[in-house]
Amino acid sequence: MKTEHALNNGPPAWLQAGPFAAVFALFFVLPLLLVGAVSFWPTSDYELVPGFTLQNYVSIFDGCGNLAEPCVTLKTYASTLTFSLLTWAVTLVLGFAVAYFLAFHVRTPGMQTLLFIVCTIPFWTSNVIRMISWVPLLGRHGLVNQALVGMGWVQEPVEWLLFSQFSVVLAFVHLYTMFMLVPIFNSMMRIDRSLLEAADDCGASGWQTLWNVVVPLSRTGILIGSIFVLTIVMGDFVTVGVMGGQQIASVGKVIQVQTSYLQFPLAAANAVVLLAVVLMIIVALNRLVDLRKEL
Template identity: 50%
Template sequence: MAPTAPGEKTGRAPGRRLAGNRHLVGWLEALPLTVILLTFLVLPIITIVIVSFWQATEFSIIPAFSFENYEFLFGSSVAWRVFGATFRYAAIAWVFCLVIGFTVAYYLAFHIRSQTMQVALFLLCTIPFWTSNIIRMISWIPFLGRNGIANQTLIDLGLIDAPLEWLLYSDFSVILAFVHLYTLFMVVPIFNTMMRIDKSLIEAARDNGATGFQTLRHVIIPLTKPGIMIGTIFVVTLVMGDFITVRFMSGSQRANVGRLISNDIGLLQYPSAAATAVVLLCTVLITIGILLRFVDIRKEL
């Protein structure tokens, strides 16, 4: 083997040092974000998991390892019904958010030719988010109430003889508020995905004799799946963790897992609340994991 020239050794050493410096700089740049995530995300979750195995009385919390919180949770028929109601709210709200969000995004992406008009209409959709969620949610109460605008309008039109009681403080009002609050979380990712679709693919489908429905089914929807999945993750996780909407819009007559946790915290039953939160977190993570098995959304991120 020919001996290595001195120039080659001196040439490799600076290259290795440069690569090592870049590697170190990369770790240093990621360090602040890593510290923030560990401090404000990972550490609180670990704390909640630990507290979920503690015991509690009416007056104190006992840091002793026990499965009684989980045994009570999984053995309670009330808890099972509450989890069922939570999934029902999430599923129904997701369907309506998907239909409305897909329709709005499709209109903005394919029927509005001017980019300026697209931006203007998109910003118009975001205007309600300039106010608090609670204010937007409570604004439905005078509209849906027994003597509200909706009932009075229906009575004046002669469509009903008496006010409809189920418009407010019911599952209908809860779902309506969820759809109102979270539809934009479906519109944004779907619109973003549709804007990336090559318009020549749609023109090619039309040139080959495809109808509008066939183009939608075989071209647009398959290419929009990543955006649909991202919107689904947003809507499902937000609905499953929302308890304020259920409390106000149902008149405290309905419950979901978030309300279960809120009630335990109000009663100072932190271990029980922590156990419920852990189960809810695992449920949401499993749901997201199942969704990610169908579509690879990494190319959209």
């Protein structure tokens, strides 16, 4: 009774949520509003001039009306979406497989924790360092090419291993598989093991149990991991720049180049368009699984 009385006499709910709402507004809502406002300012070479114009958005989609020849913006978004979908597919397969092994084949919680920590060890170092570590492996005179030439599998070093779309996707998978693995593993650990036993008693094969029991009950983790991977890759510019040899275009790279040339209104407009595309992707994924109900 005393505890209930103390709770009833506590501060109102809106006051308790006030500090968190203030932090959210200050570090999330306000920056987004500022970016949206700057996207309508006129473009200037050396200074920011407040105003209102749609020219930045017109410049982004300039020439996109010709469907026979896609404009630069559409080609850039197509390239970025390709990277995102390839990374999503590979990380989904790897993350699901590792999470399934940890959740259902490792019996003791201690061993699960140990193996999970082993999976997180690469995250103890910088993303840039992990990307650069691929260069001596995949370079023209790297270890992989030396091994391929030494075994006689190729006559000369393979060029597409580094500074290519392959190396960009490989780096993305290396960097972001854990973002897919963790939510899937969390969902799998919540699955009632009696359901698996019931499926086995009904004569279901391992693949049938996996497809009809494990996958549907892991869909929340799959969706959360998919949102993490897709949104991060869509806005990434460091990985594309380093592993692509500054030769591959992406939306994040375009924004980074525009900011480096002090074209902040144009960069802000590109950021708003990118945000709109990412939100559409999240809404589409959310239609597959209602996170509000699942969580």
